[in-house]
Amino acid sequence: MAKITMTVNGRQVSGVCDDRTLLVHFIRENLGLTGTHVGCDTSQCGACVVHMDGQSVKSCSILAAQAAGSAITTIEGLAQNGELHPVQAAFKAHHGLQCGFCTPGMVMTAVDMIRRHGSALDEAMVRAELEGNICRCTGYHNIVKAILAAAHEMGGVRQAAE
Ligand code: FES
């Protein structure tokens, strides 16, 4: 067992967990932040994506102990002052939500890809970057549209896929 401390959504948190506890289980079970989902046991689906020190990571592929001392942002930490993050708002506006199971991971992945690519982001890049995120609903079309719209909203210049 290990006692670990980290910053989650701007708040310092501590917890005791097994050395083998995955970050996703620490987030969901110790902290009760169930917006981060588990959709596979093969590190393929991306439903568990969070940001660790500003970069998107699959929280099912990292031990909680490895994240000790880091700053984690989960889907619960994106909205500020009651306002949805532009990526969340774009998913809503462009019907990228569907059943919602993959949405937290999609949104966290999208925020990071927009941060990294800024105005260079285009549809092909969005689709390539989403290879680590699986949606089991009706497909990726509206998700891609939402991400491109959010990139535009956040300062880039792109056309949404039609
Ligand atoms: S639960 Fe992490 S990739 Fe599927």
Ligand code: FES
């Ligand atoms: S919206 Fe249902 S799995 Fe993606």
